[in-house]
Amino acid sequence: MKKILYILFLLIVHQGFAQNRVNYSQYMHNHQIFNPAYTSEDKELGASALYRNQWMGIKGAPSSFIGNFYVSTGRSKFDAQFLYDRITIFSHLEAGLSYSYTIKLGVATRMSFGIKATYNQQTYDYNQLHYFDGGDPNLIGVVKTQGVNFGTGLFFRHGDWHAGLGAPYLFANRNLNSASELYNDVSYQHFYITGGYKVINNRSMTFYPTSMIKWTAGAPVSLSVDANFLFNNLIWGSVGYKTGNTIVLSTGVLLWKNFKIIYSYDLSLGKVSKYGGMTHEISMGYGMDLFSKNSFVKRKFVTRKGGRMRNKRRNWR
Template identity: 30%
Template sequence: MKRIFQTIVVMLVVVFSASAQQESQYSQYMYNTMTFNPGYTGSREVLSAMALYRTQWVGLEGSPKTMNFSIQSPVGIHSSLGLNVLNDQIGPTKNTGVTANYSYTILGSTDLKYSFGISGTLDNFSVDYSKLNVEYPDPYLTGVESQISPNVGVGFYVHSYNWYVGLSVPRLLKTNYFDDTKETTYSSSSHFYLMGGYVFDLNPYLKFKPATMIKAVSGAPIAIDVSANFLINDKLTLGAAYRWDAAVSGLAGFQVTDGLNVGYAYDYDTTHIGNYNSGSHEIFLRFELISKSKSKMITPRFF
């Protein structure tokens, strides 16, 4: 009986995570780049910490909720270190991951920089059977079952003062959870991310940045996110995003101080599931330890 319900849980996980392609989904991915690409680590050139919370498909029971915290900093002329902590909850399942990142940067001509990153991750995937609504309780269907698995990732990131391109695979290894029998196996496959953006200086007080991120994983359609943001007077960010055949988003952010930035996004689902929820909400807070000599260089960079 327990194995039967394990199978049901796995099916639920697959259904709920299909649109996210098994990994966490963000509307404000352009501010959370280190989560996908270890090569981004330290590219802000200061100590940078970020906290993000996302609640998806509000009003739908068991809908995904994501909490993410990351911190990164240069540790020399060429090297940088970062740490990322992720908590993903979907129905009775939860995945908690801790990732350590390292990047090495090579200085190119003018302001061009090439960064190569590697990461190591420990994931703890668990199922809480007490959250299942079982009509006929089973004595074996109790408690929490969990499994820890390691993973590694790589990433390449190149940028100048007004553009960036990145390619990464944050989890290279395929992981099987609860694989004591074939019927209860849940697999997490490698995801490939290609991202890029460009900042146009329209005038001294207005910048425009289109950006995109393409996600690919075996057995699922390619996911394409595109966004367009305006930065007004280096303070207020307003924009919109579109997740191909999935959702449209409104984005807003405000630079409270040179080192403190807050942002909010609202998603409206364009698929049939949009009829059964009130959209998705996402908020982030980023703090950076910036000296006055650094503030003029980093704030206008806009990524």
């Protein structure tokens, strides 16, 4: 009986893990995770990394790492990503490439369209199991399954607001390698809606509320709402709420106008808090201009009547 219950537990954990991606607290700093169309506001070259340790203190609790590198040339952006999740005996590895293109919708409004392709690998390490009754011959060794998926997205940006729709995993696809009869599906479809508006935006303080709605096939809708503050373009602070009765507290610094580091703490008010349940998330990002702002401004000298010279500026962007 214990064997059957444990196998059922593993199946439930696996299905939740494979079908429902982690809901990151710092989504407002890491749009590229879930929206291939996202583009930086003023950076042409950059990289970021995020680490999340969920329900710390509980054995086998989820942990995640994400690495990202991007480069923009004109209206085009190329992005490479690496993701690794782990929970109990299951792990998920993902490598992806995305491309986005930006067009003008108005004087200060931009729209980006993006596409994404990912390679996914699920690993089940049954050697980590410890049995009390001799074990199960069907749950031994290491089983790996592989799959590919595709995604797309739209992202709108204005001086005071942004809005996005991302679908990083469009298909509930079968694995390329379906040798395992027990787990033969990498099936997750995710859709994200994000938005934010700068209520206050001046040199001393920016107040920027943001929100994210996540829908996953076979799972409840998830909602995150955050009140974000930036003081003197240096100190970041945020208070938020996520469905599941979770309060999110964040703080960080923006250094040298190009580097940022943000730390978040998820305070769970639900049942998991009785067993520890502390969740920590930290991210670092660096972005830079490939060219200085003046490199897009070419000076052209023309001669006025009378032989005087004047300086005309021409914007190449």
